[in-house]
Amino acid sequence: MRILVFSFEFLPSDAPQALRVARLMRELVACGHDVDVIAGAGPASAVTYEVIDGVKVHRVNPGGVDGLVVWMKRARSGQGANGPTAAPVPMRSGLNWKGKCIQSIRKMMDVFLFPDARTLWINAAIRSARVLVADRGMPDLLIGSHEPAVGAMAAMRLAQETGVALVSELGDPILATYTPRRWQQRALRLERDVCERSAAVVLTSEATARLFDVRHGVASKLHVIPQGFDPPPFVDSDARKGDNVLRLVYTGRLYPFRNPMPLLRAVAGIPGCELVLAAPELPDDVEEFLSAGGTGCTWLGSVPHAEAVRLQAGADLVVSIGNAGMTQIPGKVLEYMGSGRPILHVRPDEGDAAAVLIKTERCGYVVDAEVSQISSLLVDLVARKRNGTLEEGLVVGFSAFEKYSWRSLGQQLSAVCERVHSE
Template sequence: MRILIVAYDFPPTPSPQAIRWAYLSRELVLAGHEVHVLAPDVAGYGPGGLPELPDSISVHRVYPGPFMAFLSSRSRSKMSAQSTTSAAHSDPDRTMGLNWKGRWVERFKTLLAFLMFPDVRAEWLPWARKSLDELLRRLVPDVVVTSHEPANSIPLGLRAKAKGFRWVADLGDPILAPYTPFRWRSRARKLEAQVCRHADAITVTNSPVARLLQERHGIPSGELIVLPQGYDQSFEANVEDRIDVDLDKGLVELLYTGSFYHFRNPAHLLAAVRDSVGIRLNIASHTLPDEVRDAATAHPGKIRLLGFVPHRSVLELQRRCDLLINIANDDPVQVPGKVYEYLGSGVPILHIGGTRSDDAARLLVSSGAGWCVENAYPQLRERLTLLAQAKSGPVGIARGPCERSFDVTTYSWKALAAQLTDQALLAPVDARRFG
């Protein structure tokens, strides 16, 4: 089968959505499919470490628009200047904030976002439309897949569908989300409704998203395909992946990877780590809120900032730490992709916060892969104390925690690519009509 994927976020960008489609496209190729990707010509950030793509994947790069091209040129210049730094080493200075030039760029970017939907990345559309038309004519793909977020891929999926091509919309999260700016909410709802009317198949990352879209747009139950994030079942760390971080066998080494969005509150965790004996929190993140930086400065022996860590190095470090930390989002329809990545590591997980409708909490309970703790100081302090006692005991903290009845391979990228193929890419064209 010939597949054309439209993905604004794709390597070298190391975002969760880019990593998702790097793995899925790799597995689709390994399963024998022909894969083409339409993506912007932008530079990534950080020193690589992304999943290696098969040479047979054809990536068609498109001019991203003047502002994003400018940002990309700046990023490439910085990466060139830092080329002497090993790709497998972290750079804590990346967490220290922006200089005056960076702040000016961010202000201008914010200003442009007021004019463009969903944000400044929409400026690629004129060039992307032209390239899409040419690829549709030349390749005649069996199916076009659009990757959201960002939502600037959706008009291209609608365009392909209008030209008679089969269209699979990988929505992940809703287009109309709690963080959608008020000025764009009406437009986001309208675009989301268009997807539900015209796409031949829609994939979302978890069941709460599916239920939300069913209620919002009158979609029959079971018509949406739940395709979560996954883990790399074939990962094997090599020397280049190992990050230069020493772990103390006398401490319970916690690891948090990913972003600190405003809907993930780390305050109680930071306080509990600060006041617990035998605990250290390692944080691998591209950007940090002030409260995290301030806590690390005040308590350097308890909270260690690793800066940006490449994806494969993160996977290697996860397997060396004692416990992996996940902070639940305020909105239960959003499940951080790293939960599945954590699950594949075989290391116990501490899930902080969440509710009974939180898919991440349900997954942890059903798998036996760790503990769910309320995002409150007393409960976190108590759990950390128990972990420190277990670490110093004769058995230590249990590893390989999954229940025998739980099949973790269900969440491997290989299994998810097979599910995508069977339920969406190869499903009959008239099998889904969302109304």
């Protein structure tokens, strides 16, 4: 089956959705499908076309200030449409003055454009799709990806224009707790339109599926395909047991709806406990706390995904911080399940779906986001590390969670696509 995908984010972007879409599309190719992805060009890649894991990726200028940055990068590189893959961009822990200026302009544009400034990419993406269709013929199926919503919006427009069946790989709600108030009604309408016009809607959790059924009454269209993982690299377990220090590792982003402060304060008060944070940027309160010193915490800044996976595999415990007030399960939780290490999950509220999953799968420890409770658990975990019982009573190891591997999840998405195509 020929499948045309709209996803603003795609590798080598470090956005979580870029990894999800890239892995799922890789597995669709492994299932025998022919997959083209129309993505947004970004500073991490100056080329307009490349093949990644068998997926044909067509990068389209995102427009606006980001489009200007991409245009300048391409002009400096002197690359044509089929030039070699750009070298990876070095990871940095912060923005220089140019980056801060661009970020400020982008935020101003976000005030006036729905859902944000990336909507300027849609028209160019549609034009690119029309050229592709003229060259290769009509695809058998369209897939629209969210986050950001512009991928789903572009796919929906082309589906209306061509009559090709649409699968919307939303993952999470378009209307979420972090949606700006000015856009909440429009986000809800867009979410409803996507559900009505799609033959199938893919979400990452059962809790989100229940929310969509309440909002839109489309239970028959909903399919839950969570985040996933690839098998981790080999790590010598004896090296991990070499001392009595309990090593915690957090790899991911610290969004406003994830509060790490209770954990940081608890770690700072427990001898023999260390926390490594591999996060692109730190909230102001976290940065101030770490700057004070004596916290038992180390910040590495942004690291490549492969390095993040190696850090996870070498940890005693991998740390997850739940999304407050949301139905989503952070993708890192599923990645952690494949890391071969127990999870320490900080639960922000009783509605946290990730906590339910971790308890159900018995793959880690769940604690409420209270300093006293976290401290008490850490004291116990330090003792468990020293007497070799840290994993006792838990299910640990990626082979135990094969159903959450990208291979298995890609096969599920392939089945959804084939069912839609056959109807």
